[in-house]
Amino acid sequence: MFPMNQWYVAAFAWELKDKPLARTLLNRPVVLFRTASGEVAALEDRCCHRSVPLSCGTLDGDGIRCGYHGLLYAPSGKCIEIPGQLKIPGKACVAASKVVESNQIVWIWMGAEAGSEPTMPPPNYAVHDDPRYKYKGGVFHYNAPYQLIHDNLLDLSHLGYVHLKTIGGNPKLHMEAPTNVYSDGDTVRVVRWMKSSKAPATYSAAWPFKGLLDRWQEIDFHVSYLAIWTGAVDADTEALDDPQRGGFHMRGFHGITPETETTSHYFWSMASNSHPDQPDTSELVYQQTEQTFEEDRVIIDAQYRNMARFGSNPTIDIHVDAGANRARRVIERLCSQQ
Structure with a gap:
């Protein structure tokens, strides 16, 4: 129903402040957030532990922390901390999407396959x-x-x-x-x-x-x-x-x-x-x-x-x-x- 392998608008830059932003884009639930260093990230809106939306969580440094059991995710989608547990399973991750912030517009690459690499630069407005x-x-x-x-x-x-x-x-x-x-x-x-x-x-x-x-x-x-x-x-x-x-x-x-x-x-x-x-x-x-x-x-x-x-x-x-x-x-x- 939708042309894939395209850059779509996910948000305006000013929408991403101190809270996660949940959006469904082309039927894909996504959480958008800005890290402490100013980077914009987009992950599938689901914790890999019990599937609670990550958008219900909080921003923590350069990551986003699940609001259910505190798992912390990097912008790459990899879980980097599990409270009370030293070993992090290799499968503890969620899909990340490529995003680019340009001209106060946040563009997200919506590939035909989740996690695919962009084949063109985002639009310049x-x-x-x-x-x-x-x-x-x-x-x-x-x-x-x-x-x-x-x-x-x-x-x-x-x-x-x-x-x-x-x-x-x-x-x-x-x-x-x-x-x-x-x-x-x-x-x-x-x-x-x-x-x-x-x-x-x-x-x-x-x-x-x-x-x-x-x-x-x-x-x-x-x-x-x-x-x-x-x-x-x-x-x-x-x-x-x-x-x-x-x-x-x-x-x-x-x-x-x-x-x-x-x-x-x-x-x-x-x-x-x-x-x-x-x-x-x-x-x-x-x-x-x-x-x-x-x-x-x-x-x-x-x-x-x-x-x-x-x-x-x-x-x-x-x-x-x-x-x-x-x-x-x-x-x-x-x-x-x-």
Whole structure:
């Protein structure tokens, strides 16, 4: 059901503090923790003694100690201490997963075989380290399959209907915006321009536009995350295909990690710039983005409940589904090759 041998988002760096963090990722129960030396580790969430979740335990130096009988595990998964017992059995260990912390994102390698070595480096999301932007993010839990979230993010025509109070705008303009879809290997790119449009609420609150504006939406789909660059300039002032264009920018990170076949983790951040002549608006953008993504979650959870209720009743595709359908074909191909 899931493409394996991929890097998936397991957490944001700021989630790992002084307690273990339990997450199920692609049907695998995992405990994530940060050692005293700052290393991030991921182990199967099970003590090899009596199977109590290690996430019920405590952090101890560079290891994690089971909360039942005190067995201490190193980041490698090897048990390194059994209270009251000098000899440690050779089989006293649990599976460890490769994790890499980069750009404040914790990536976990989900191999087809547990304990397999990565065959590629983790993604690099440089926006989080770009001094032009300030960012903030969070985590949503969805009671819906992960590909429904992909569908939603690859089709931003819904903004004019679902997000009227924040980043929406004219629904007709959204539905009729010229859309170009490109594919390259395992990636899909969707580019949409909406010229001479009225500023939606978030945009007008964050940037001193003079009137109508030219908006862009650039969506880059990767197997385990999407990078979405949206923004606007005053109408007819800059070319929307200029990678160095100015104006108001919103750069969204969307890490979509399946929990199970029917539930998902959604790791998101939003980075934005502030106008040099105005106060910092990054917190306003963050709050309105959080509201926007909560609106998406409500819609998608309701969508999946209705899909389950109506069963195999047929659905149709329309013109706005081109990007989502290409992404689904990528996932289908990768799953078939496993």
